[in-house]
Structures are given as C-alpha cells and as structure tokens.
Amino acid sequence: xGLLSAFLLTGGxxxxxxxxxxxxxxxxxxxxxxxxxxxxxxxxxxxxxxGETDLISANSRDHSLSILYGRGNGSFKPSSxxxxxxxxxxxxxxxxxxxxxxxxxxxxxxxxxxTVLLGKGKNSFSKAQSIPTGQVPLxxxxxxxNEDGFADVAVTLTFSKMEIYLGKGDGRFSKxxxxxxxxxxxxxxxADFNRDGHLDVALAVHSSNASSIRLYFGQGDGTFPTSSKIxxxxxxxxxxQADMNGDGFTDLVAASGxxxxxxxxxxxxxxxxxxEIAFAGGGGPIALALDDFDDDKQIDVTVANSRSSTFSxxxxxxxxxxxxxxxxxxxxxxxxxxxxxxFNSDGxxxxxxxxxxxxxxxxxxxRRVMK
Numbered sequence: 594x595g596l597l598s599a600f601l602l603t604g605g606x607x608x609x610x611x612x613x614x615x616x617x618x619x620x621x622x623x624x625x626x627x628x629x630x631x632x633x634x635x636x637x638x639x640x641x642x643x644g645e646t647d648l649i650s651a652n653s654r655d656h657s658l659s660i661l662y663g664r665g666n667g668s669f670k671p672s673s674x675x676x677x678x679x680x681x682x683x684x685x686x687x688x689x690x691x692x693x694x695x696x697x698x699x700x701x702x703x704x705x706x707x708t709v710l711l712g713k714g715k716n717s718f719s720k721a722q723s724i725p726t727g728q729v730p731l732x733x734x735x736x737x738x739n740e741d742g743f744a745d746v747a748v749t750l751t752f753s754k755m756e757i758y759l760g761k762g763d764g765r766f767s768k769x770x771x772x773x774x775x776x777x778x779x780x781x782x783x784a785d786f787n788r789d790g791h792l793d794v795a796l797a798v799h800s801s802n803a804s805s806i807r808l809y810f811g812q813g814d815g816t817f818p819t820s821s822k823i824x825x826x827x828x829x830x831x832x833x834q835a836d837m838n839g840d841g842f843t844d845l846v847a848a849s850g851x852x853x854x855x856x857x858x859x860x861x862x863x864x865x866x867x868x869e870i871a872f873a874g875g876g877g878p879i880a881l882a883l884d885d886f887d888d889d890k891q892i893d894v895t896v897a898n899s900r901s902s903t904f905s906x907x908x909x910x911x912x913x914x915x916x917x918x919x920x921x922x923x924x925x926x927x928x929x930x931x932x933x934x935x936f937n938s939d940g941x942x943x944x945x946x947x948x949x950x951x952x953x954x955x956x957x958x959x960r961r962v963m964k
Contacts, residue, residue: 618920
C-alpha cells in the first residue's frame with residue numbers, strides 16, 4: 594500500500610498523527626503573458642545581453658517562436674513573433690557561432706527539420722536556416738559531443754531514433770551517427786554520467802508497450818558506441834539532472850505518465866544508478882525543473898502537471914526524502930513545459946510555464962522563505 598493510500602484509508606492521519614504540513618508557500622502568480630497559439634516549450638536566456646532574463650516559447654499551432662524581453666521586475670515587453678517552419682515543439686539557446694550573441698535552434702515536426710536562427714544583436718535574428726532531419730524530430734539536447742568547442746545537438750525522432758548533428762561553428766551542422774532508442778523520446782539531458790571526461794546523453798523513452806531511461810556513453814569524438822537501460826517499465830516521460838545528494842555525482846529525476854509518479858535515481862558515478870526512489874507530484878507530470886526553492890541548501894523539484902493544470906513544488910529533505918504532501922499552484926490550462934529564471938532581479942529563481950490551451954506563459958515569482 595502506498596503512502597497516499599494509507600493516509601486516505603486512515604481518515605487523514607498517519608498512525609494517529611496529522612498529515613505533515615505542506616512545503617512553504619514560496620511562489621505567487623505575478624502575471625500571464627500572451628504568446629502564440631499552442632505554446633509547447635519555454636526556455637530562459639538573456640537574448641539582448643542587457644543582464645535581464647528573457648523568455649522564448651515555441652508555439653506549435655501558429656508555427657512561431659515568441660520572444661519576451663524581460664524588464665527585470667517580473668514583467669516583460671509585449672512578445673515579438675518569429676515565424677518558423679511547421680509545428681515547433683522544442684528549442685534550445687546557445688552561442689552557435691562564437692560571436693558572443695545567443696542563437697536559437699528549434700525543431701519543426703511538420704517539415705522534418707531543425708531551424709537555426711543566429712542572433713544579430715539589437716533584438717534581431719538572421720533568416721532561418723533549415724537542417725533536414727529524420728521523420729518528426731521531437732527533442733533537442735545540447736552538448737559539445739566531439740569536444741571541438743562548438744555546440745552539437747542530439748535530436749530524437751518519432752520512430753525511435755536519436756540523431757547526432759555536429760556543429761561547424763558557423764551555424765552549419767554535419768550529420769553524425771544515428772542510434773536506436775527503442776521508443777519515442779520527448780526529453781533528454783547531458784552529463785558525464787560515468788566520469789570518463791566525455792559527455793553522455795540520457796533519454797526518457799516511452800511507448801505503450803516499452804519504456805526506460807536510455808543512457809548513451811560518449812567517446813568524446815561525437816559517437817556513443819555503448820548504451821544501457823535503466824528504469825525499465827516506469828513510463829518516464831521527462832528528465833532533469835543535478836547532483837541531488839551532494840556526493841559529486843550527477844543524478845536523475847524523472848516524471849512518469851504511469852501513476853503520476855516522480856522518481857529520483859541516485860547515481861553511482863560509473864554510469865550506473867541505484868534503485869529509483871518514488872515520490873508524488875500532481876496529475877499528468879510532464880516537465881521538470883530543479884533548484885533550491887526554499888533556501889535550505891537542498892535541491893527541490895518543480896513539475897508541470899498537464900492534466901491538473903498546476904505545477905507542484907516538492908521539497909527535498911536533508912535526509913534524502915521528498916516532502917509529502919506537495920504544494921500545488923494553479924496555472925493556465927495544460928502546462929506542457931516550465932523553466933526557471935530570476936525574472937525580477939532579486940537573486941531568487943522564479944518559474945515560467947507554457948500554458949498550451951490558453952496561449953500564455955505564466956510567471957510565478959518567488960517569496961523569500963522566513964526562517
């Protein structure tokens with residue numbers, strides 16, 4: 594019997610004790626900013642290099658990117674739209690051509706391609722460049738996989754593949770190897786999981802009859818000759834990575850579509866992981882962000898819940914456990930992605946969420962925790 598079931602069956606008490614209090618109420622909804630139709634992804638970056646955090650959303654229904662330039666007080670200038678090829682649903686920001694200006698890479702599910710937009714300064718971008726991919730690109734994961742100093746990307750495809758594209762440092766990319774994933778993947782992260790000095794890739798792969806976290810171990814030359822599977826059958830949809838327990842190893846946190854569970858997978862530091870630790874969020878967990886949100890020097894978890902139109906704060910205790918019950922915050926309809934950034938320049942991490950059904954990005958600012 595699970596923790597929540599035991600609580601309900603005992604009439605709301607654990608062994609005669611009241612349910613522990615929720616985590617501190619550290620967020621408040623500041624505003625909602627209109628973007629394009631059907632935002633599916635949102636990331637933070639300082640696009641105009643003014644020291645304030647900006648936001649970019651990928652809008653799948655009107656085939657655009659919305660750029661929101663931050664004012665540094667939690668508000669944003671009215672969004673400007675960049676038209677892109679059909680159905681963008683993921684994006685990353687990095688300096689592709691080493692000119693000191695942030696550039697954007699987005700997928701195009703409708704044209705089987707990546708779109709590269711090079712920053713030109715003065716809030717402008719170059720004409721979109723298209724990179725053909727395999728059928729229906731889904732997620733984009735950044736990393737310098739061949740260690741030449743230029744950004745590369747790992748792109749997952751609907752038909753169970755991961756493709757590697759190696760950056761040439763001028764906005765162009767060359768096609769690298771293709772790897773089988775076993776199922777579709779909408780989420781990936783990079784880190785040196787086996788501590789050999791080379792970047793690896795972890796993907797949450799999921800289908801109706803198979804799911805796992807697939808680990809691809811890099812050789813530093815842009816190839817990933819060996820791989821392994823963990824968390825098989827858990828239905829993981831989204832991944833995030835951080836050193837959650839302070840042991841110097843990069844751990845994984847996963848959100849699952851099976852039972853609305855979240856999982857913490859502690860790393861052993863050699864590319865293997867200890868048995869997963871399950872904890873709870875909200876209904877339909879779909880995207881994750883990790884940070885110390887309650888100022889206790891422990892990495893906490895926030896998760897966007899697509900079915901319940903909320904995001905949950907799950908605080909991480911010093912003993913390694915995760916707090917239950919969680920603190921939920923009501924968002925716009927169907928949040929599909931969340932990101933962190935200091936939107937009001939107070940030194941604390943805030944939250945922005947892409948509300949898919951309402952065409953908005955919702956801004957939640959942090960309150961300082963009273964000790």
